Amino acid sequence: MNEVEKIRSAEMEYHNTFYKSAKLYQPGSWISKPVANVMEAFELLENSKPLKVLDLGSGVGRNAISIAQKSMDGTVIDCIELLPSAIEILNDNAKDYGVQDKINGIVSSIEDYNIVNSYDFIIGVSTLEHVNDEKAFELVLTDIRDHLAINGVACLIINSEVQEKDTESRELLVPQFEVNMPTNDMQKLVHNIFRDYEFVKEEIKSLNYIINRADKEVNLSTNAVTFILRRTK
Numbered sequence: 001m002n003e004v005e006k007i008r009s010a011e012m013e014y015h016n017t018f019y020k021s022a023k024l025y026q027p028g029s030w031i032s033k034p035v036a037n038v039m040e041a042f043e044l045l046e047n048s049k050p051l052k053v054l055d056l057g058s059g060v061g062r063n064a065i066s067i068a069q070k071s072m073d074g075t076v077i078d079c080i081e082l083l084p085s086a087i088e089i090l091n092d093n094a095k096d097y098g099v100q101d102k103i104n105g106i107v108s109s110i111e112d113y114n115i116v117n118s119y120d121f122i123i124g125v126s127t128l129e130h131v132n133d134e135k136a137f138e139l140v141l142t143d144i145r146d147h148l149a150i151n152g153v154a155c156l157i158i159n160s161e162v163q164e165k166d167t168e169s170r171e172l173l174v175p176q177f178e179v180n181m182p183t184n185d186m187q188k189l190v191h192n193i194f195r196d197y198e199f200v201k202e203e204i205k206s207l208n209y210i211i212n213r214a215d216k217e218v219n220l221s222t223n224a225v226t227f228i229l230r231r232t233k
């Protein structure tokens with residue numbers, strides 16, 4: 001396995017185990033509620049008509065299910081996700097919350113998914129940095145830009161400058177992120193691609209948390225950058 005394959009395999013293993021152990025919107029895990037910035041971005045849309053929504057790397061629907069609950073009948077949320085097990089749980093969650101008509105789960109990697117429609121709302125929460133490499137990252141950002149409808153909004157949350165450290169030995173580990181850019185370079189790239197779009201919000205949060213990688217406890221630090229972007233013309 002090359003480095004990217006190892007990272008992808010660790011990422012899949014972590015999420016596969018996690019999604020089976022944590023229940024959507026139950027307290028105590030990171031899927032206990034939708035992301036505040038995503039819901040804030042959703043409020044910018046004209047929500048009196050059915051919307052077309054794209055959730056890249058949807059997981060089990062932490063954001064998609066809440067969006068579905070708040071949107072008009074006829075709204076369709078295309079949820080792209082690498083893990084078949086996550087899509088199965090997403091579909092069960094959609095039924096449990098009575099929004100199965102709005103949720104369209106698609107098993108695919110983000111980089112292999114061919115975006116064909118134009119969307120009112122595109123979200124990518126902690127997923128775009130998991131495409132194969134920086135070239136694919138740039139192509140996906142360009143694809144998002146080109147498929148946003150006029151007055152459409154994108155909410156992208158992207159980790160950068162990630163460090164992972166063994167909590168016991170303090171040894172620095174290879175961060176399990178396929179794309180791990182310096183924060184400033186990543187922001188410049190997003191600005192360049194979305195230069196004709198309005199940056200409604202841009203916020204950097206320096207986060208630090210403990211996660212499990214295989215049998216190790218790992219301290220992960222990251223600058224998570226939130227971009228809320230609007231296409232005005």
Ligand SMILES: C[S@@+](CC[C@H](N)C(=O)[O-])C[C@H]1O[C@@H](n2cnc3c(N)ncnc32)[C@H](O)[C@@H]1O
Pocket residue numbers: 011012015031035056057058059060061062063080081082083086108109110111124125126127130131132
């Ligand atoms: C940190 S989780 C976030 C999930 C969801 N966006 C949320 O906010 O709850 C990252 C998700 O992206 C998925 N993922 C990772 N790499 C991917 C890729 N290249 N294409 C599609 N999904 C991917 C993982 O399986 C996982 O469900």
